[in-house]
Amino acid sequence: MRVLINTPAAGNSPGEWFPVTTNVEWVVENYTDNKPAAESLRGVDVLVGTDFTQEMGAASDSLRAICVPAAGMDRIDPAAVPDGCAVTNAYAHEAPIAEWVMACAVAMDHELFKSERSFRYGSWEMWPSRHGSYRELMGRTFGIVGLGAIGKRVAKLATAYDMKVTAAGRRPEQRPEAEAAGIEYEPGRAGLERVMAESDFVLVSTPLNALTAGLIGDAELRLMKPASYILNPARGHIIDETALYEALAERRIAGAAIDTWYDYPKSRDDAPRPASHPFWELDNLIMTPHHSGATEGTRTRRAKVVAENIDRLSRGEPLVNVVTGLSRA
Secondary structure (H helix, E strand, C coil): CEEEEECHHHCCCHHHHCCCCCCCEEEECCCCCCCCCHHHHCCCCEEEECCECHHHHHHCCCCCEEECCCCCCCCECHHHCCCCCEEECCCCCHHHHHHHHHHHHHHHHCCHHHHHHHHHCCCCCCCHHHHCCCCCCCCCEEEEECCCHHHHHHHHHHHHCCCEEEEEECCHHHHHHHHHCCEEEEEHHHHHHHHHHHCCEEEECCCCCCCCCCCECHHHHCCCCCCCEEEECCCHHHECHHHHHHHHHCCCCCEEEECCCCCCCCCCCCCCCCCCCCHHHCCCEEECCCCCCCCHHHHHHHHHHHHHHHHHHHHCCCCCCECCCCCCC
16 A cells, blocks of 8 residues: 655654554655656545645545645645545544633633733833732633534643633534533534623634624624633634724633634745735734644644554554545545
8 A cells, every 4th residue: 555644743653653554555746746747646545635726636546545644635635535435533632622711711811921921021010009900710611612622622631721602613412411421512503602792701613614704793793791801722714804803802702712723834844924914913813823733642642543544444444534525435
């Protein structure tokens, strides 16, 4: 079986990184522009990578599986996937992302960064005798948009902080499971509006697709309380860029923590600004470069999922984490 690797996680020793048991011929593509050269796909059975384009699909003559070593599928063109080819992904990132979410929630609520910076340079402005009291998470409401693996993990941690948890999603059948976990769940548009209006913290944890692109715009952000925060470790384009910037710049909401953006590097060397609006000038925003789930634990767990699917394919067994709507197998 011939496997083309197009992910920097594997380095130059993919056999050591992906613990397969079957006999594999590894082909490592130089990871320069997020996708392999189309000609590299000829004779390949499995592609391990995050991108698949029309050009790549046209060049594929034996591709049986695209194993995405990540959760997001927005860079896979469904129309490019060849007939007979399965598309799979790998999650295993909910624990570190949930940790990032709660760390940001605490930091924003306690004004931690401003307090540390000002005190480091000699100011006592954040001393309670001059600043006044701070907020705390206990007893507040944590709202979740998209109750998948990340949302459920965050709900578990927020509950441990003695917070009330509400959630919105697309599936009414999730209500019994949510309520059993102590989550107040309401599907559809009504649920989204409730989460936005009632929550002190709003987590965006839904996939990016045709239904969720621009899901949160100006109208939704205006539902939020002036003292509330929004956190997005999902995908940037779920929140309208202009609406988010204006809500923060005009301080209609207290702040945000954003890990996923609108523009990304296209090679190893370029360094574009992550958005067309100057979010980096705002002092009520925590911004990180899409790293909330990028832990060693996540990489190791995802590598095992990819390896398992390569082994399953070689044995003619059903693959795990097959993405419906993309797979042509």
